[in-house]
Amino acid sequence: MSAEKYDVVIMGAGIVGAACALECARQKMRVAVVDHDVIGGGATAAGMGHIVVMDDSEAQFALTRYSQQLWQQLRPELPDDVEYTQCGTIWVAADDEEMAEVHRKASYYQRRGVPVQILSAEDLARLEPNLRKGMAGGLLVTEDGVLYPPCAARFLIEQAQALGATVQVGAPVAEIGNGRVRRADGSELSAGVIVNAAGAWAPELTRGISVKKRKGHLVITDRYPGFIQHQLVELGYLKSAHSVSSDSVAFNVQPRRTGQVLIGSSRQYGAEHKEVDHEILGRMLQRAQEYMPRLSQTSAIRVWTGFRAATPDKLPLIGPWGEDSTVFLATGHEGLGITTSLATGRLLADQLSGRASQIAREPYLPSRATTMEHAHV
Amino acid sequence: MVSARKQFDVLIVGGGPAGIAAAVSAAQSGKRVGIVDDNPALGGQIWRGETAQSNSEAAAWLAKLHAWDVEVCAGTRVFDQPVSGVLRAESGDGTYQIEYGKLILATGARERFLPFPGWTLQNVMGAGALQALVKSGLPVSGKRVAIAGTGPLLLAVAAYLKNDGAKVVAIYEQVSRTALAKFALKVAAQRGKLAQALWLRKELRDIPLITNAWPVAARGNGVVESVVLCRGGKHEEIACDYLACGFHLVPNTELAVLLGCRLQNGYVQVDDFQQTSQPNVFCAGEPTGIGGVELSLIEGQIAGLVAIGKEGEAQSLFSARRKMRSFAEALDRTFALRPELKSLASTGTIVCRCEDVKYGQMTQHRSWRAAKLHTRCGMGPCQGRVCGPATQFLLGWTPESVRPPIFPVALENLISETHEEKEHTFVM
Numbered sequence A: 001m002s003a004e005k006y007d008v009v010i011m012g013a014g015i016v017g018a019a020c021a022l023e024c025a026r027q028k029m030r031v032a033v034v035d036h037d038v039i040g041g042g043a044t045a046a047g048m049g050h051i052v053v054m055d056d057s058e059a060q061f062a063l064t065r066y067s068q069q070l071w072q073q074l075r076p077e078l079p080d081d082v083e084y085t086q087c088g089t090i091w092v093a094a095d096d097e098e099m100a101e102v103h104r105k106a107s108y109y110q111r112r113g114v115p116v117q118i119l120s121a122e123d124l125a126r127l128e129p130n131l132r133k134g135m136a137g138g139l140l141v142t143e144d145g146v147l148y149p150p151c152a153a154r155f156l157i158e159q160a161q162a163l164g165a166t167v168q169v170g171a172p173v174a175e176i177g178n179g180r181v182r183r184a185d186g187s188e189l190s191a192g193v194i195v196n197a198a199g200a201w202a203p204e205l206t207r208g209i210s211v212k213k214r215k216g217h218l219v220i221t222d223r224y225p226g227f228i229q230h231q232l233v234e235l236g237y238l239k240s241a242h243s244v245s246s247d248s249v250a251f252n253v254q255p256r257r258t259g260q261v262l263i264g265s266s267r268q269y270g271a272e273h274k275e276v277d278h279e280i281l282g283r284m285l286q287r288a289q290e291y292m293p294r295l296s297q298t299s300a301i302r303v304w305t306g307f308r309a310a311t312p313d314k315l316p317l318i319g320p321w322g323e324d325s326t327v328f329l330a331t332g333h334e335g336l337g338i339t340t341s342l343a344t345g346r347l348l349a350d351q352l353s354g355r356a357s358q359i360a361r362e363p364y365l366p367s368r369a370t371t372m373e374h375a376h377v
Numbered sequence B: 001m002v003s004a005r006k007q008f009d010v011l012i013v014g015g016g017p018a019g020i021a022a023a024v025s026a027a028q029s030g031k032r033v034g035i036v037d038d039n040p041a042l043g044g045q046i047w048r049g050e051t052a053q054s055n056s057e058a059a060a061w062l063a064k065l066h067a068w069d070v071e072v073c074a075g076t077r078v079f080d081q082p083v084s085g086v087l088r089a090e091s092g093d094g095t096y097q098i099e100y101g102k103l104i105l106a107t108g109a110r111e112r113f114l115p116f117p118g119w120t121l122q123n124v125m126g127a128g129a130l131q132a133l134v135k136s137g138l139p140v141s142g143k144r145v146a147i148a149g150t151g152p153l154l155l156a157v158a159a160y161l162k163n164d165g166a167k168v169v170a171i172y173e174q175v176s177r178t179a180l181a182k183f184a185l186k187v188a189a190q191r192g193k194l195a196q197a198l199w200l201r202k203e204l205r206d207i208p209l210i211t212n213a214w215p216v217a218a219r220g221n222g223v224v225e226s227v228v229l230c231r232g233g234k235h236e237e238i239a240c241d242y243l244a245c246g247f248h249l250v251p252n253t254e255l256a257v258l259l260g261c262r263l264q265n266g267y268v269q270v271d272d273f274q275q276t277s278q279p280n281v282f283c284a285g286e287p288t289g290i291g292g293v294e295l296s297l298i299e300g301q302i303a304g305l306v307a308i309g310k311e312g313e314a315q316s317l318f319s320a321r322r323k324m325r326s327f328a329e330a331l332d333r334t335f336a337l338r339p340e341l342k343s344l345a346s347t348g349t350i351v352c353r354c355e356d357v358k359y360g361q362m363t364q365h366r367s368w369r370a371a372k373l374h375t376r377c378g379m380g381p382c383q384g385r386v387c388g389p390a391t392q393f394l395l396g397w398t399p400e401s402v403r404p405p406i407f408p409v410a411l412e413n414l415i416s417e418t419h420e421e422k423e424h425t426f427v428m
């Protein structure tokens, strides 16, 4: 039996694999996407879909900002069910210390051309009356937005298909390497390049990459149109990040177009099962209620969990895997993969086609991993 | 909101015939027995509104229940199991954290509804739902009610509504007259109470029972005015004020699945002692198979007895259960849905009512999960309780995993107390 031949075979039809597929197809490569589940059924189905510019590091800023702008460019083409809304993010400051962070963040963003607006306590109370009284203020980042990730992934896949890409779902892959992709049923695909975009499961296909599962919980309410207007995220995580346990929760709520409120978020290492963990769920909701007391009386209809693919330096792995010249990585996007998917697709296709990139690619190359591991001991 | 703790040696979820029988049987032991049901009073679907004073089989069972020291938590809905051995329930005045030694699931069944053009019009509703509304005061006197779908429930509802003064236009049953006649014979042979209840009631005598017929569309301007039926290959239109539909029953297995109980062909798998695949968890009544009141009562008694260690006594009920189960199998066979019903929905027919998802959107996907992710079907407050069973029949899809809460709850109630060690004071 001769194996099907492609220029690029992408492992994973999550939003990252989908974006890679589209960008490679645009570069006229023969592309196949393989997934054992449905399109967008992994972390992409679990994630919040907050398109957000972040500033933990220069590299994180560059990637999130570049990608956010790519989403804005794509906006006119996005079908209605992607639910793209540019609602903006408000970083909520509970006290003066956090307000100082608002000012720091504001000047960081302003210097880099990101439109922001500093909100006084009164501004914040007016914009989001359901927040607890007595907040210090906040920072509104107007170009941030929200979308519905599974449909976004499907849209990108359909665009890639229109350019000739092949999509094979329901096909588990057992092994990749040396230009071959072997499915669990023994059949093979042959590829010039294999892109491992299997999210938190990527280490199962490429041993030795520094990606760990980081579990998150989310809760969705019934419809309460207008309950909140922006994605609201606490700045208090700055302090709680220093807590003794590695598990953490933060107030992070999102308005869905349906009027539902999506409530996050939690972060746990070492949790491998997707079952709901009631202890951390309780802490997460407690936090949400502290910030937004009226949430307590809303009707909660479902709780679910998902796995982020976390790396030690909070930056994704985009580029060649040193140990096999046919394998490229596009994983490790932690809690930002919906945002950074489009930029990831671009950076990957740039590398494969020899095209120059719009932002520096070095910070995301997997080859940094050794030094990275070192720094985190 | 207040949160109270309760502890039972034997806890029963569901206060229909199965649950009541289980509670009565378990209570004889003197152990702490509790029964939880989300309706204002016990009785379940069929005994809704019965009291210990009314003169019926229901009354007899309820009287027994009250004679024993069983704690009844009515108006209380179980929505989660935060840790093994502890359930959480919500009631009007707060939440309960209920610890159990043995648990009996008697969560009953609900109607299956199949979507057809016009089914979302006002006054088109589930047959059982209409009956329940009438029981709680909806006046139907003089109203024209058309009843359509399949299963003995339609007859029961027709009789009930007629008694309440409704003008039941006709009952449209999708199965053939021969199949129905065969079933009637079997029922008569067993002389079950259900047989009497369903077939010998005088109320039904002058209501036309039209077989080989099914609804294809409901018409009206906001409110239903008529129903179009397919009858012998031809379409006919009948005027009505209400259209009550039901396509047999589907078991309520959500709680069982949340607890990790294995299913078999969509029903909760139990052994001879009504024991599920989870230790200390039993199941009785409709979730183990749709078999009517009598089977529910027997299964409930067996589960109740086994939960208090009286396996021997339970065994004496096995032969009665066997007989009733063969009736259940006949029910399933007789009222199997005919393939033509799969084409009732057209592309524009809404299938998921919570999220307004149309049939044509769903058929673009290959599985329930894919359709759910990409169309939002099943994501609303009912969490696929209606569209799940419908698509199971229409498209052969199996709904995905159950996640807490199994019913919508006030968000604050999802926060469970820090889990202090569960006290192990149980006698078993």
Ligand SMILES: Cc1cc2nc3c(=O)[nH]c(=O)nc-3n(C[C@H](O)[C@H](O)[C@H](O)COP(=O)(O)OP(=O)(O)OC[C@H]3O[C@@H](n4cnc5c(N)ncnc54)[C@H](O)[C@@H]3O)c2cc1C
Binding pocket: A011, A012, A013, A014, A015, A016, A017, A018, A034, A035, A036, A037, A038, A039, A040, A041, A042, A043, A044, A045, A046, A047, A048, A049, A050, A051, A052, A171, A172, A173, A174, A197, A198, A199, A200, A201, A202, A204, A205, A215, A216, A217, A218, A264, A265, A305, A306, A307, A308, A309, A330, A331, A332, A333, A334, A335, A336, A337, A338, A339, A340
């Ligand atoms: C709770 C939570 C909230 C989040 N919120 C946000 C947010 O607000 N904004 C944001 O930008 N990001 C957010 N994220 C992160 C975001 O969801 C992820 O970074 C993103 O979805 C990753 O996409 P992916 O394509 O890399 O992975 P996935 O979506 O997980 O896709 C990987 C795919 O690979 C397939 N696969 C795995 N192994 C195999 C195999 N052996 N064979 C075949 N196929 C395989 C899987 O089936 C899956 O479809 C959140 C994540 C979580 C968990």
Ligand SMILES: Cc1cc2nc3c(=O)[nH]c(=O)nc-3n(C[C@H](O)[C@H](O)[C@H](O)COP(=O)(O)OP(=O)(O)OC[C@H]3O[C@@H](n4cnc5c(N)ncnc54)[C@H](O)[C@@H]3O)c2cc1C
Binding pocket: B013, B014, B015, B016, B017, B018, B019, B036, B037, B038, B039, B043, B044, B045, B046, B047, B076, B077, B078, B079, B106, B107, B108, B109, B110, B111, B127, B128, B129, B131, B153, B156, B157, B160, B194, B197, B249, B252, B255, B284, B285, B286, B287, B291, B292, B293, B296
């Ligand atoms: C809508 C409907 C109408 C019916 N009408 C008739 C009729 O008129 N005549 C007839 O002969 N048969 C009728 N039946 C069939 C009859 O109900 C059953 O044969 C019999 O009652 C089954 O008994 P059960 O105890 O298994 O379940 P049920 O009687 O259904 O009792 C289950 C109980 O558990 C409760 N429950 C479920 N989950 C939870 C939870 N998580 N927390 C708390 N409580 C919970 C339910 O609300 C219900 O009260 C009807 C069935 C349905 C679904």
